[in-house]
Amino acid sequence: MTTKKEFLIKPDFLKRKLPGYGDYSQVKKTIKKHGLNTVCTGASCPNIGECWSQKSMTVMILGSRCSRNCLFCDVKSGNCEEVDENEPFNTAEALHELEMKYAVITSVTRDDLSDGGSSHWAKTIEAVHSKGIFLEALIPDFKNNKKHLENVFSANPEILSHNIETVPRLSKLVRPQADYQTSLEVLKYAVNSKLVTKSSMMLGMGETRDEVIEAMKDLLSAGVSILSLGQYLMPTRKHYPVTRYLDESEFESLKITALSMGFKMVESAPLVRSSFGAAAHIKKSMEFNNIF
Numbered sequence: 001m002t003t004k005k006e007f008l009i010k011p012d013f014l015k016r017k018l019p020g021y022g023d024y025s026q027v028k029k030t031i032k033k034h035g036l037n038t039v040c041t042g043a044s045c046p047n048i049g050e051c052w053s054q055k056s057m058t059v060m061i062l063g064s065r066c067s068r069n070c071l072f073c074d075v076k077s078g079n080c081e082e083v084d085e086n087e088p089f090n091t092a093e094a095l096h097e098l099e100m101k102y103a104v105i106t107s108v109t110r111d112d113l114s115d116g117g118s119s120h121w122a123k124t125i126e127a128v129h130s131k132g133i134f135l136e137a138l139i140p141d142f143k144n145n146k147k148h149l150e151n152v153f154s155a156n157p158e159i160l161s162h163n164i165e166t167v168p169r170l171s172k173l174v175r176p177q178a179d180y181q182t183s184l185e186v187l188k189y190a191v192n193s194k195l196v197t198k199s200s201m202m203l204g205m206g207e208t209r210d211e212v213i214e215a216m217k218d219l220l221s222a223g224v225s226i227l228s229l230g231q232y233l234m235p236t237r238k239h240y241p242v243t244r245y246l247d248e249s250e251f252e253s254l255k256i257t258a259l260s261m262g263f264k265m266v267e268s269a270p271l272v273r274s275s276f277g278a279a280a281h282i283k284k285s286m287e288f289n290n291i292f
């Protein structure tokens, strides 16, 4: 159903309970106490209530402002902040305080920094590891600079994630400062560095099923073993519009297809986000490292 303003109405199955139950407030307090940013709040994630109530969240390092401006993203853009040298320590302390065993760290893209923020990334992964916490590192593309990527890879995250976000035809449109092939190169380099890799796409931006399957083939040939597929949700009416809401059955069918094509783990459902189910992914990838 469309209104005359040409915006689709969100179906009920995409509406979430307001946050506030379970461990939500403890997570909120701890994040605030340690002065951390999260992509949960930065990108207005609909799952925040459910995830935080289960002590699952994604810390966003290198500030709250990004040097890029993807059309689907609600993170503020431009005027990037000074890097907080205490952030690696504070991140590790916060996760430790929350007794988390598995965590996801991501960051804004910092094309304005000489090393893209890669040494800060390495320090953060090492600090978190020093608390006995296993993690998924959801990284920007570092413009595929091998030295900067090695800085991060040498800290050995249990899972290395980088999102292609959408199919090649739409990539330049919705991620103007990024590039589809560059993202595949980053993932390939992570695989060659013996890291377990993961990527994700948002659907409902105008891609066809065939295009999604072609993108899956690209990821598999890059050596990616974990895939997440979720419904794109427009943060505000200033962002890239949703072209359609996929049925839950379409996600289920794509999941079956992806597993039959060779992905080791697939999360595919309307409200799946790239860090959704991350704890299980990290645990499983550590258990079965030899098959990934």
Ligand code: SF4
Binding pocket: 066, 067, 068, 069, 070, 073, 074, 075, 077, 107, 108, 109, 140
């Ligand atoms: S690079 Fe990442 S954080 Fe920056 S605008 Fe794009 S999606 Fe958002």
